[in-house]
Amino acid sequence: MLKFLPELEASILAGQKTQTRRPMDPQPEEYKPGEYKWQWSPGGNIYTSREHMPGLAELAPYVPGDRFQVQGVDFEIVSVRVERVGEISHEDAVAEGIEYDPSQMDGCKWLNGSRAIDAFARLWDAIYGDGQFEANGWVFVYTFKKVEGQP
Numbered sequence: 001m002l003k004f005l006p007e008l009e010a011s012i013l014a015g016q017k018t019q020t021r022r023p024m025d026p027q028p029e030e031y032k033p034g035e036y037k038w039q040w041s042p043g044g045n046i047y048t049s050r051e052h053m054p055g056l057a058e059l060a061p062y063v064p065g066d067r068f069q070v071q072g073v074d075f076e077i078v079s080v081r082v083e084r085v086g087e088i089s090h091e092d093a094v095a096e097g098i099e100y101d102p103s104q105m106d107g108c109k110w111l112n113g114s115r116a117i118d119a120f121a122r123l124w125d126a127i128y129g130d131g132q133f134e135a136n137g138w139v140f141v142y143t144f145k146k147v148e149g150q151p
Contacts, residue, residue, distance in 0.1 A: 023138070
């Protein structure tokens, strides 16, 4: 099931981190400029556009309704989508647990003096290796919530 770095677990338990990205494995191959071979379907079909492939997010290792635990607390995946890691928005970077520092320039700066997406890019490279954010691979994006009725 989903695992997290110990330093990210606190932000999950605090409700700051409600989203996570995981690289697709294998990555699709470029078929021709702008089109990719998606080869994950059960029948081995090859699709050249994620818009034409039915249920691409359904190929994710985890699906809505799956649960995982962080320090004994249950969480549930509520949605899955597919995108390139570099397509992350400001709001998604915040949902990834990038913390806002209101003491900086009218709240416009983020921890370590960077904007949320830049801070996320550094975190991504720290986890997956230098240059991986810039490589802009395909990822599954999981949104999750704490299961109600727990402390």
